[in-house]
Amino acid sequence: MRLELxxxxxxxxxxxxxxxxxxxxxxxxxxxxxxxxxxxxxxxALYIYFVEPLTKAWSLEELVVKASPLxxxxxxxxxxxxxxxxxxxxxxxxxxxxxAGSVLPIYFPDFQSPVLLPAMLVMAMAGGALYGAIPAILxxxxxxxEILTSLMxxxxxxxxxxxxxxxxxxxxxxxxxxxxxxxNASATLPLLAEGxxxxxxxxxxxxxxxxxxxxxxxxxxxxAIKVTGEAPRAARFAxxxxxxxxxxxxxxxxxxxxLAGIAEVSGTIGQLRPEISPGYGFTAIIVAFLGxxxxxxxxxAGLLLALTFLGGEAAQITLGLSDKVTRLxxxxxxxxxxxxxxxxxxxxxxxxxxxxxxxxxxADQKMVSNG
Amino acid sequence: xxxxMKLVAAAAMLALGAxxxxxxxxxxxxxxxxxxxxxHGWTYQHNEGRLALEKEFGDKIxxxxxxxxxxxxDAERAIERLARDGNKLIFTxxxxxxxxxxxxxAKFPDVKFEHxxxxxxxxxxxxxxxxxYEGRYVIGQIAAKTSKSxxxxxxxxxxxxEVVRGINAFLLGARTINPDFKIKVVWVNSWFDPxxxxxxxxxxxxxxxxxxxxxTDSPAPLQIAAERDIPAFGQASDMHRFAPDNQLTxxxxxxxxxxxxxxxxxxxxxxxxxxxxxxxxxDMVEMSDYKNMPDDVKAMAADTAAKIESGEIHPFQGPIKxxxxxxxIGAGERLSDEVLLGMNYYVEGVEGDLPQ
Numbered sequence: 001m002r003l004e005l006x007x008x009x010x011x012x013x014x015x016x017x018x019x020x021x022x023x024x025x026x027x028x029x030x031x032x033x034x035x036x037x038x039x040x041x042x043x044x045a046l047y048i049y050f051v052e053p054l055t056k057a058w059s060l061e062e063l064v065v066k067a068s069p070l071x072x073x074x075x076x077x078x079x080x081x082x083x084x085x086x087x088x089x090x091x092x093x094x095x096x097x098x099x100a101g102s103v104l105p106i107y108f109p110d111f112q113s114p115v116l117l118p119a120m121l122v123m124a125m126a127g128g129a130l131y132g133a134i135p136a137i138l139x140x141x142x143x144x145x146e147i148l149t150s151l152m153x154x155x156x157x158x159x160x161x162x163x164x165x166x167x168x169x170x171x172x173x174x175x176x177x178x179x180x181x182x183x184n185a186s187a188t189l190p191l192l193a194e195g196x197x198x199x200x201x202x203x204x205x206x207x208x209x210x211x212x213x214x215x216x217x218x219x220x221x222x223x224a225i226k227v228t229g230e231a232p233r234a235a236r237f238a239x240x241x242x243x244x245x246x247x248x249x250x251x252x253x254x255x256x257x258x259l260a261g262i263a264e265v266s267g268t269i270g271q272l273r274p275e276i277s278p279g280y281g282f283t284a285i286i287v288a289f290l291g292x293x294x295x296x297x298x299x300x301a302g303l304l305l306a307l308t309f310l311g312g313e314a315a316q317i318t319l320g321l322s323d324k325v326t327r328l329x330x331x332x333x334x335x336x337x338x339x340x341x342x343x344x345x346x347x348x349x350x351x352x353x354x355x356x357x358x359x360x361x362x363a364d365q366k367m368v369s370n371g
Numbered sequence: 372x373x374x375x376m377k378l379v380a381a382a383a384m385l386a387l388g389a390x391x392x393x394x395x396x397x398x399x400x401x402x403x404x405x406x407x408x409x410x411h412g413w414t415y416q417h418n419e420g421r422l423a424l425e426k427e428f429g430d431k432i433x434x435x436x437x438x439x440x441x442x443x444x445d446a447e448r449a450i451e452r453l454a455r456d457g458n459k460l461i462f463t464x465x466x467x468x469x470x471x472x473x474x475x476x477a478k479f480p481d482v483k484f485e486h487x488x489x490x491x492x493x494x495x496x497x498x499x500x501x502x503x504y505e506g507r508y509v510i511g512q513i514a515a516k517t518s519k520s521x522x523x524x525x526x527x528x529x530x531x532x533e534v535v536r537g538i539n540a541f542l543l544g545a546r547t548i549n550p551d552f553k554i555k556v557v558w559v560n561s562w563f564d565p566x567x568x569x570x571x572x573x574x575x576x577x578x579x580x581x582x583x584x585x586x587t588d589s590p591a592p593l594q595i596a597a598e599r600d601i602p603a604f605g606q607a608s609d610m611h612r613f614a615p616d617n618q619l620t621x622x623x624x625x626x627x628x629x630x631x632x633x634x635x636x637x638x639x640x641x642x643x644x645x646x647x648x649x650x651x652x653x654d655m656v657e658m659s660d661y662k663n664m665p666d667d668v669k670a671m672a673a674d675t676a677a678k679i680e681s682g683e684i685h686p687f688q689g690p691i692k693x694x695x696x697x698x699x700i701g702a703g704e705r706l707s708d709e710v711l712l713g714m715n716y717y718v719e720g721v722e723g724d725l726p727q
Contacts, residue, residue, distance in 0.1 A: 058455065062448050162560065166530060166726065175490055176532045176715040177466060195478065197447070268444045273467065274529075278441040313449055316437050317456060323407070323439045 005346040015344045020290060023336035024304075030332050040319050048318050049311035049329075059310060061198050065268060067306035069094075069277075071205035071299055072260035073284035075212045076253030078293040082216070083249045084229035089135060089150025090257045091281025092157035093128040097258020098265045099161055100127020102180065102272050105187035106169050112186040120187065120262055128258015129251045131157065136250035140243040146250075154281065162274050169272060180272035189267035201263030205299070208256060212295040225249060257281060286334050305330070398460065398638055400424060401453030402436035403446070405465035406563040412588030412607040413562065413624070414438065417464045417487075419608070420626030427631045431638075442467025447474055454479040460637045462630070463487065465562075466531070472496060483642050485633060488533060490712070492644055499629060502650030503533075504540035504711070505679045506622030506658060508686035509672050510584060510604045511544025513619055513661075515552050516668045517602050518582045524575025525556045526568055526585040526592045530726045532714045534586050539718045540686045541584065544675075546720060554721045555580055565591035572596060593618060602663060609659035620672070621659040628654055648708065651680035687711060692719040 028046065035045040053059040073090045080087040101124025104116060134153060138144040162178075171181040189199040216222035227235040228245045235242060265276055287305055291298030312326025402421050406414035421434050435458070440449045446468050453461050454475055462485045463472045469489035476484045476496045484496045492498055514523045523545065527534050538556060545552035555578055557571035564587070572583050572592035576599050583603040585592040590613035596603035597614035605611065605621025629647065636642040649655035658676055661669040678684040689700035694717045700706060717725050 058451070062451075066445075066448075163726075175713045177490075178529065178531060179470075182470070264444055268447075269470075271470065273443065275441055275443040275467065278443055278445050309445075310448075313437055313452060317401075317435045317452065320435070323437075 001350065001352050004349050004351050005342065006349050008345060008347050011345055016341075019340040019344055020292070020301075020337060023333065023340045026336045026340075027329070027333045030336075031329065034325070034328070038321065038325075040321065045315060045319060045321075048314050050307060052314055052318075053307060053310040058196070061193075061196050063303060063306050063310055064202050065197050065199075066309055067299075067302040068202035068205040069260040069264050069280045070284050070287045070305060071209055071302035072263070073253075073257045073281060074287035074291060074298045074302060075205075075209050075295050076256035077284055077288040078291065078295065078298060079212065079216070079225060080249045080253045081288060081293055082229045083225045083245055084232070085136070085139075085246050085249050086147045087132070087135065087150050087250055087253050088147050088285065089132070089152075089154045089281070090253065090284055091277060091279065092150070092154030093132045093254040093257035094261040094264075094277055094281045095154070095157040095161050096131035096254075096261070097124040097128030098261030098272065098276055099157075099164065100124050100258065101262030102169075102183075102265060105183040105266075106180050106272070109181055109184060112184060114186070116186050117189065117266070120266060121259060124258045124262030125255040126258070128261065129255040132250040132252075132254020132257070133247060136247040140246055146246075161272065161276070165272050165274050171271075178274050182271045183266060187266060188270060189263060197268065199263070199267035201260075201267040204259055204263060205302070208259075209295040209299050216295065221248075257284075286330070290334075290337055308333070397431060397433050398428070398634060399456070399458040400432060400434045400634060401456070401458035401461045402434065403440050403449055403453070403461070403463045403465075403468060404436055404438040405442065405467070406439060406588055408436070408438050410563050410588045411590050411610060411613070414464070414588065416608050416624040417462070417626055420462075420630040423627035424630050424634055428634065432634065440468075447471035450475045450484075451478070454482050459483065460485070460634060460642075466533075483633075483637055492646060494644055497633075497643075497645050497647070499647040499649075500533075501624055501655040502648060503622055503624070503656055504536045504686055505650040505676075506656050507537045507540040507584075508544035508679065508684075509658060509675050510620065510622065511541035511546075511552075512548050512675055513664065513668055513672050514541070514582045514584065514602075514604075515545035515548035516671065517619065517664060518549075518552075520579055520581045521549055521551055522553045522555060522580050524572065524578070524580030524583045525554050526571045526575070526583065526587055527556050527558050528562050528587045529560060530558060530715075532712060535717070535725065536711055536714045537586050538721055539714065542718055542720045543686055543691065552720060556721065556723055558726060559587060561587070563588045565589040568592050569595050576601065590614070605659065611659065611662070616663060618659075618662065619664050620661045623657045623659050625654055625657050651676060652682075693717070694719055694721060694725075 031046060032042040035042040053063060073094060077087055077090055101120045103123060104120055135146045135150040138149050139146045165180055166178040169180045171179055189201050192198040192200060224240040224245055227238060228240060228242055232242060265272060269276060283305060287298055287301045291301035308326065308330055312323060315321045316323055404414040404417060408414055408418045421436060424432055424434055437449045440446055442465060450461060450463060450471055460483045464487045466488045469486055469491050472484050472486045473491050473493060473496055476493050480495055482495060486496060486498050488500045489498050525538055538554060542554050555575055557575055559567040559571050561567060568587045568589055568591040572595035575583060581601050583592050583596040585606050588607060590610045593603045593605060593610050593614045597617040602619050603614060603617055605618050607624050609621045609623055611618050661672055675684060685705045687706035689704040690702045691699040693699055
């Protein structure tokens, strides 16, 4: 006896749209059970988790600051995923962008000019794009699995950053502690409001998401990406060059992750450090799927995920809950989304006896590639 | 009922403006931790300090903490949140929080900040750290007495001066007993990663180290030592229960007295920005009970610790030579605190290159 996933003949579009809502609902129910079993009033816990951060101006600001790199990266990843190119290496592209964008303020700390920031942004995007191009080229040229290469390259980038800030880029005045010099004012992204933490970089996320929503919807390129992902043979017959598309989506995703990287370093942190990202590149994968690979959905998903981070901190401070609870919550949310998506596309059937030939094999493969 | 009361109170405070929140007579103290409270090492000890505050001041104090705060962009938000929540004294307990702490401190001039292991101060930012190297010198001597191969394995976190100083102090201590003593170092590039710490310990033992010490926060290396039945040292807290037959002693970070004194200073208005680097003499560093070793070694260790405390012995007393043989200082001289704080070279006897 075993369980099998059988594709449903007809998929309900309505269900596909409400699937994230169901998933969030189930996560909330799980939260109630979780908090109750920890001896915390569930209503109060959920309030502190999901509502309280929205009631204060400063935490709204923090929400946007936290969400914007996630959105930028996730939009790029969504473009990749739509083309069936599994870029898991946004963390590395983020880091490569941050490094490339920091070259000027670190080597020329006294250089102050209005062209400095734009130059940093361009260099960061170029750095991220080049770094993103590596797994694409390896895939096109050697059929190397891009999941593996992009993931491995992330660790390479993190180690290069580590080496730089401990070695050649270390601030001479830092007592050998691993960090670069602080960027000067003209190398720092200006704040949107004095005294806060919202910098110009958060606009990038919104602009890019809007741009992507528009271009992916109406342009031939957007269509080519979609066809390449969903029906590669049809794409070939239509004359779309698959290799070029793979390279293009990786380059775009890399450039966006790189932009997020320099925005974070120049806008939020103000210097290079061994640790510049709390795993944004990986969290953005959740954001991309939660947003249904749709740029506007991704904006909402990014804000939602940022909210779980902030709420998690609030819960630690106010309720004395462990930070593990935050992670459990996020993990459960992703789990529920994948489960809902799966059950909407497939139905579970109980099979007795030997494995029956048929559609199961392809269903399994599909599951693997989605996971 | 209680919750409703709190909501009403909160609403009243909002209505009366932020000033009302400060009218309470409880001192709120916040803590930012780099690891989990349950790491049984660095963060665990800071949390012990927090608990000591609660024990000392009872209902005159309220403490909160945020654990596992990454040293990147999230740190500033976490610190600011504690400040906005009405905490008047905030301890940020890892080096990487330095710049975020200074940034937030500028926004909240009436909140006092205490940053561990950093070097940037302001009118409302103090720094504090402990001279763990004093303990390392003692365990170096014990290691040299105990080891048969004359090679210790050292599981290290990051090549920052703090850690390099510890390695050198350990070796200088060991060489007072065995002039040929050597150290092999493995860097795990993390403060808390039990898996990698354990792997590093295994690799070191396989390479001939017959005693293990660590500058990482989990008991994993100690547990590996227990598995292979070789002696080892605990780190930051007494890890005796993880290796009852193998832990010789542990260098214990004791923040409790310092935290209590700083909270008291805030309460009576005498708090001033300062830089504290305390060791045995301030009880900021302590040795846990000496176990699993002969009595003469115990006596030697206790004697050395007492002499360091009285100032008779300084772990960094010349002659000291770098790895390549060049002399740092001659006989009788002592390295200054300033030099110690920026230490970025191995002394003679440490194997391998220092990652630069």
